[in-house]
Amino acid sequence: MNNVSVNNVSKSAAAIAAARAQGRPALICYLPAGFPDVQGTIDAAVAMAENGADIIEVGIPYSDPVMDGAVIQAATVQALAQGFRVAQVFEIIKGITDRCSATVMVMTYWNPVLSMGVDEFSRRLAEAGGAGLITPDLIPDEAAEWMEASDKYGLDRVFLVAPSSTEARMKATVEASRGFVYCVSIMGVTGARTEVSDAAASVVAAAHAAGAENACVGLGVSARKHVEEIGAYADGVIVGTALVAALHDGGVPAVAKLTAELSGRHIAV
Amino acid sequence: MNPTTGEPADGSQSAATTPGDSLRHAAGPYFGAYGGRWMPESLIAAMDELNETFEAAKADPEFVAQVKDLNKNYSGRPSLLTEAKRFSQAAGGVRVFLKREDLNHTGSHKINNVLGQALLAKRMGKTRIIAETGAGQHGVASATAAALMGLECVVYMGAEDTRRQSLNVARMELLGATVIPVTAGSQTLKDAINEALRDWVANVETTHYLLGTAAGGHPFPAMVRYFHEVIGEEAREQIIAQAGRLPDAVAACIGGGSNAIGIFHGFLDDADVELYGFEAGGDGIDTPRHAATITLGKPGVLHGAKSYLMQDDDGQTIESHSISAGLDYPGVGPEHAYLSDIGRVKYEPITDTEAMDAFSLLCRTEGIIPAIESSHALAGALKIAARKIESGAKPEETIIVVNLSGRGDKDVGTAAEWFNLIDSAATVEATTDTDAKDAK
Ligand SMILES: Cc1ncc(COP(=O)(O)O)c(C=O)c1O
Numbered sequence: 001m002n003n004v005s006v007n008n009v010s011k012s013a014a015a016i017a018a019a020r021a022q023g024r025p026a027l028i029c030y031l032p033a034g035f036p037d038v039q040g041t042i043d044a045a046v047a048m049a050e051n052g053a054d055i056i057e058v059g060i061p062y063s064d065p066v067m068d069g070a071v072i073q074a075a076t077v078q079a080l081a082q083g084f085r086v087a088q089v090f091e092i093i094k095g096i097t098d099r100c101s102a103t104v105m106v107m108t109y110w111n112p113v114l115s116m117g118v119d120e121f122s123r124r125l126a127e128a129g130g131a132g133l134i135t136p137d138l139i140p141d142e143a144a145e146w147m148e149a150s151d152k153y154g155l156d157r158v159f160l161v162a163p164s165s166t167e168a169r170m171k172a173t174v175e176a177s178r179g180f181v182y183c184v185s186i187m188g189v190t191g192a193r194t195e196v197s198d199a200a201a202s203v204v205a206a207a208h209a210a211g212a213e214n215a216c217v218g219l220g221v222s223a224r225k226h227v228e229e230i231g232a233y234a235d236g237v238i239v240g241t242a243l244v245a246a247l248h249d250g251g252v253p254a255v256a257k258l259t260a261e262l263s264g265r266h267i268a269v
Numbered sequence: 270m271n272p273t274t275g276e277p278a279d280g281s282q283s284a285a286t287t288p289g290d291s292l293r294h295a296a297g298p299y300f301g302a303y304g305g306r307w308m309p310e311s312l313i314a315a316m317d318e319l320n321e322t323f324e325a326a327k328a329d330p331e332f333v334a335q336v337k338d339l340n341k342n343y344s345g346r347p348s349l350l351t352e353a354k355r356f357s358q359a360a361g362g363v364r365v366f367l368k369r370e371d372l373n374h375t376g377s378h379k380i381n382n383v384l385g386q387a388l389l390a391k392r393m394g395k396t397r398i399i400a401e402t403g404a405g406q407h408g409v410a411s412a413t414a415a416a417l418m419g420l421e422c423v424v425y426m427g428a429e430d431t432r433r434q435s436l437n438v439a440r441m442e443l444l445g446a447t448v449i450p451v452t453a454g455s456q457t458l459k460d461a462i463n464e465a466l467r468d469w470v471a472n473v474e475t476t477h478y479l480l481g482t483a484a485g486g487h488p489f490p491a492m493v494r495y496f497h498e499v500i501g502e503e504a505r506e507q508i509i510a511q512a513g514r515l516p517d518a519v520a521a522c523i524g525g526g527s528n529a530i531g532i533f534h535g536f537l538d539d540a541d542v543e544l545y546g547f548e549a550g551g552d553g554i555d556t557p558r559h560a561a562t563i564t565l566g567k568p569g570v571l572h573g574a575k576s577y578l579m580q581d582d583d584g585q586t587i588e589s590h591s592i593s594a595g596l597d598y599p600g601v602g603p604e605h606a607y608l609s610d611i612g613r614v615k616y617e618p619i620t621d622t623e624a625m626d627a628f629s630l631l632c633r634t635e636g637i638i639p640a641i642e643s644s645h646a647l648a649g650a651l652k653i654a655a656r657k658i659e660s661g662a663k664p665e666e667t668i669i670v671v672n673l674s675g676r677g678d679k680d681v682g683t684a685a686e687w688f689n690l691i692d693s694a695a696t697v698e699a700t701t702d703t704d705a706k707d708a709k
Contacts, residue, residue: 063586064459064571066466067309073453086583110307111569115584137309137570164314164473173310184311188471 003178003213011131012156012179015054015103016214016235025227026236027263028216029053029243030107031255032061032072033089034079036247042095044247047256049102052263056096057134057238060089060108067109067136069191071241075248086112090128097129105158105179107134113146122149132156132179140176147176158182161207163199171210180214180236181207185221192241193220196229204234224261237262292537292613298487301610303603306486307570312466315473320488322393327495332388339384340499343417344374346381348500350507350670355634356647360654362664364512367637367673368504368532377640377675378500378528379410383479385496387414390477397421397476401465403430403458403524404595404642405437406675407481412446414479422446425464427457430594437679455588458524458598462572482525483602486573490602494530501535504670512668518543518653521672522645523563523616524595526602528674533614543615546605547649549591550618560589561618562601563609576603592621592683593641595675623648625687628677640675641683647671 003013019026029048033041045056061076061084068076093104106125113121113133125133132155138146140159150157156179161170164187174181185200186193200217207215217230218238230237239262246254298304306316326332340346349369357365370378383400390398398420402408408424415422424441428450431438441448454460462480469478483493508516519536521529523546536542551559559565562577569578571586579587579599589599608614624641627648631639639647650671657667677684685691 062584063454064463066463066572067311067470069467077454080585111571111578111580111586112584114569115567115580115582137307139306139308139310139313142305142307160310162309162311162314164311166314166317169310169313187311187473189467 010156010179011103012055012105012158013214016180016216019054020235025231025234026054026216027052027227027259028055028057028218028236028238029259030057030059030238030240031243031247032059032075032079033092034061034082034084035075035244036078037082038088038092040252041092042099043252044255045096045102045104046099047252048243048259049096049100051256051259052265053102053259055103055105055236057105057107058089058092060086060106060112062109062112065109067189069189069241071192071245072190075244086116087124090124093125093128093130103131104129105131105134105156107136110135110138118145118149119152122153122155126153126155130155132158134158134182136160140173143176150178160184161203163187163203165206167206167210170206174207174210174212177212180216181212182238183207183215183217183234185217185219188219190219190240192222192245196220196226200230201233224264227262227264292608293534295491295604297491300490300604300607302568303574303576303606304487304490305575306573307575308486308573309470311470312473315469316486316488318393319389319477322389323488323492326389326392335388336385336496340381344380344384345372346499347503347507348372350504350511352511353631353635356631359630359634360651361658363654363657363667363669364665365650365654366508366511366516366668366670368500368670370500370528370672370674371637371639371643371676375406375410375413376678377406377410378497378531379407379481380413381499381531382481382493382496382527383407383410383414386477386479386492387418387420390420390479391418393477395475395477397423397472398479399423399425399465399468399476400479400481401458401461402426402481403461403597404593404640405430405434405441405679406595406640408441408446408448409437409444411479411481412441412444415446416444423468424448425451425461425468427455427461428452429456430458430461433594433683434679436682457588458594459571459586459600466572481527483527483530483604484525484572484574484576484600490574490604493527494534494604497527497531498534500528500531500672501533504532505535508668508670514668515539515542516668516670517657518545519670519672520545520547520646520650520653522596522642522674523548523601523605524598524642525600526605528672530602530604532670532672533608537613544613545649545653546614546616547619547645548616549589549593549596549645550620550623551590551592553620554618558590559618560591560597560599562599563605563616564618566599568606571600574603576606577601577609592624592687593645595640595642596645617649619645619648625684627651628684629688637673638677638681639673640677641680643672643674646674
């Protein structure tokens with residue numbers, strides 16, 4: 001993993017290093033763009049940042065989200081039904097980075113990026129203040145165009161590794177990544193689970209062994225106890241479904257409260 | 270992938286894309302700029318395992334013999350090539366031959382692929398297969414292979430399609446499969462594939478995803494084609510034996526493209542044989558309701574492959590529409606995208622109305638009820654015939670082979686509704702009671 005790109009130091013690596021300096025794992029919080037609406041996404045993201053999120057992961061709603069479970073699907077379907085357009089993700093990033101200092105990453109399936117043009121998308125992402133992309137259905141094998149554009153615009157590229165990844169693929173994926181690698185904790189799709197799978201620790205160990213400076217764990221993480229458990233061996237934890245459910249059920253205050261709990265803080269008001 | 274040249278990122282080119290080489294047996298993962306593996310890392314190990322198992326099986330005479338034996342003694346291959354003489358008269362007197370995949374066990378070409386893949390699943394030690402289905406034909410074929418080989422079978426089917434094809438739902442359940450209606454998205458084939466992929470990610474150790482068409486990530490397009498190549502190989506021999514020469518044109522319908530790539534394969538290197546793929550034109554390609562992916566789509570990635578795709582300006586998949594559930598898919602296999610770009614195969618849309626007219630014509634001239642999917646190829650053949658005659662070809666010296674990919678029993682409810690036969694529901698109910706109930 002090369003955490004220094006052509007133009008600057010990786011923003012997400014810097015955020016993770018800052019958390020590490022405080023003796024804790026970085027907290028990475030997901031929410032879908034345009035849910036409940038564009039302003040609502042910005043407000044919820046800022047609440048996350050104010051309550052202990054180190055990195056905000058904004059997901060682009062997509063028609064065919066094969067890695068997402070029912071809760072996130074319902075939110076992205078709603079955003080699309082309300083007319084969400086991909087370019088609004090740049091407004092959202094700008095809206096968040098104008099109001100707080102959190103690092104903002106975009107999580108996206110690949111076709112919307114291809115459709116805009118990989119270079120064009122990357123340029124606009126960098127301009128809006130985004131740190132990089134998390135790409136659940138893009139593997140380094142197909143990423144030549146993205147490698148080039150992310151170097152050009154100094155963006156982080158977070159690929160996923162899974163319990164099923166071979167040693168060779170682990171190594172290649174870690175090498176292609178910048179910022180952190182996303183360790184999928186379980187063979188499955190997004191969704192809150194009561195226990196975090198044992199597989200997570202071995203995926204992180206394999207990622208570290210392959211040279212990853214930062215290995216963060218996602219899928220199924222929903223509670224403070226998971227953050228503590230995973231924080232013992234990983235560099236960051238990624239929470240999605242639980243926050244989306246909180247946003248759906250209780251709006252921004254519920255997101256603030258859950259983020260504070262996850263980060264082990266008391267809620268900022 | 271190199272964005273400007275469309276070449277694979279490693280600089281290699283698949284054999285088939287090298288000019289002058291044979292177009293047959295293209296190995297993937299790339300077909301020109303198309304194909305590849307645009308999918309989650311979680312599934313890559315399973316795709317690698319499948320690819321290795323498939324490559325080893327192809328080279329293993331025992332496996333090849335097993336497939337051959339099942340094709341012959343279970344499916345009933347070779348399927349016939351029937352000259353459709355009265356249909357030919359209606360086509361201006363050209364000679365139309367039908368490749369009778371409708372006569373295979375389970376009633377369509379789909380059985381060729383499922384038997385092969387189910388054997389591979391067993392070789393990999395998997396105990397469970399999952400499948401997506403649109404019309405239900407692939408689901409029925411998968412349930413059949415699972416019953417035959419003692420595998421558990423779960424079929425994902427769009428909720429909309431379970432209503433359109435309720436007879437096939439019952440058929441799958443009779444065969445011991447579990448059918449899960451998918452209510453996400455447009456509730457059709459593409460959403461069934463999404464749901465099957467989610468299942469596969471979670472159960473990949475025990476489960477093989479038996480994809481039903483020549484689409485998806487590598488090795489699916491090349492592998493599904495391999496199991497359907499028998500269609501084209503038989504058809505080529507049969508037409509030479511019956512007509513004494515190669516045909517002028519070969520026509521097939523295109524959903525994801527499996528029956529078409531199977532029959533085209535036999536003729537790809539015969540430069541004088543024109544190849545036609547007929548896509549679902551739905552209400553017409555000047556309306557938003559169609560599934561004419563190559564005709565109107567743009568390159569993109571969906572379900573693991575780069576290919577033509579019906580998508581909006583944001584890269585969101587557009588919902589497709591067709592009277593035929595089996596063609597109601599906004600994507601298409603990557604080899605077809607390539608064959609279209611190099612001009613070897615022509616792809617054209619056929620509307621619902623044109624397909625249903627051809628459906629009716631075949632019923633009444635030949636005593637064969639075709640699948641509505643296959644009726645798109647029949648309608649296409651009528652158009653090819655008219656054009657040939659217009660451009661001066663002698664009808665009696667013009668030969669067109671149509672891939673009759675399936676039989677229409679499953680479509681009786683839809684057809685009865687289309688032709689307003691519903692008032693005589695007593696008759697309909699006696700033959701296909703579940704479909705008729707839905708159609709009312
Ligand atoms: C009879 C028949 N023909 C054609 C198709 C379309 O699929 P493909 O394009 O893969 O042949 C289907 C799909 O369900 C089918 O049932």
